[in-house]
Amino acid sequence: MRIGIIGAGQLGQMLGLAARDLDIECCFLDPSVAPPAATCGEVIQRPFDDADALARMADGCDVITYEFENVPVAALRQIAGRVPVYPPPEALRLAQDRLDEKRLFDELDIPLPPYHAIDSRDDMEAAAATLGLPMVVKTRRLGYDGKGQFVVTSIDNVTAAWNALGSQPLIAEQWVDFDYEVSTIGVRNAAGDVRVYPLTHNVHEHGILRTSCSPVDDATLSRKASDYAHRLLDHLDYVGVLALELFVKGENLLANEFAPRVHNSGHWTIEGAVTSQFENHLRAVLGLPLGTTDARGHAGMINLIGEIPDAARNLADGRLHDYGKEPRPGRKLGHITVVADTAARRDALVDKIDKTVT
DSSP states (O other): OEEEEEOOSHHHHHHHHHHHHTTOEEEEEOSSSSOGGGGSSEEEOSOTTOHHHHHHHHHHOSEEEESSTTSOHHHHHHHTTTSOBSSOHHHHHHHHOHHHHHHHHHHTTOOOOOEEEESSHHHHHHHHHHHOSSEEEEESSSOOTTTTEEEEOSTTHHHHHHHHHTTSOEEEEEOOOOSEEEEEEEEEOTTOOEEEOOOEEEEEETTEEEEEEEOOSOHHHHHHHHHHHHHHHHHTTOOEEEEEEEEEETTEEEEEEEESSOOGGGTTHHHHBSSOHHHHHHHHHTTOOOOOOOBSSEEEEEEEESOOOGGGGSOSSSEEEEOOOOOOTTOEEEEEEEEESSHHHHHHHHHHHHHHHO
């Protein structure tokens, strides 16, 4: 079997490595020179919306998938009639617009912080009056890893927020004084079979994921998160892996956003789960039986951002994944995974490694 993957970054690379274990051939579409996934298969070096390149992939592959959200939906719809495209383009469309995404959460009764659409400076002031301050103003499209955001802490900040972001549609969200952040990762195939991975506790620095630890030892939160993931997967008639990011406030969960793809907070599944999120994504989109999502123990992951120091290559504990990317401030270059018999041992390892590599 041959799978076409739009995007050849580190997520594409990890999909490609999982595909090798399943004896599946990969072909990638990416305009970058020597992207990470080039080690795993042919890369068609053309823009993501290049009609000829997409047609070539459609003709030569059994199924098409993608590894990031900013793929043009229209480009996927061009080829959806010629070859199966998973996850479905409609799921991607909803994830690309934060307002549509939040309306979807409302429709599915998935709790979320109050929000307000912003199309003018007056809307910004109305949002501040309705939601209260502080509030977080975000671009409706294209923001990631903390980009495209502005925290409005006083009415005096409204003008600054509008000047910084107001050239495009925006959304304001009520500030959530959350306890911590989690993500739930689920996978669904075309037959409607669903598996959900153990809940993951995430820590961000400067808007970028720093560490993830799983499982979270809270049955109530895990049950709620799994229920919300099921609602999304079934409503969207979804095929593939989906990640839902949530805020924890006491015994309640509030949805932040969902990603229609394999996810950074699920990298621990490569060593820490019976079947990784990458293998299960491939299984789902290719119509193969889903693998079990049980944890192998207590897993943790540390992102390597900006550089991979020598200390990361000489660890007594942990598995280094080097994406082969050029160092750059704020860029995810690799990650380290640990798996332990207890949560305490895992947490100690994550803390030790995190301090060693920073």
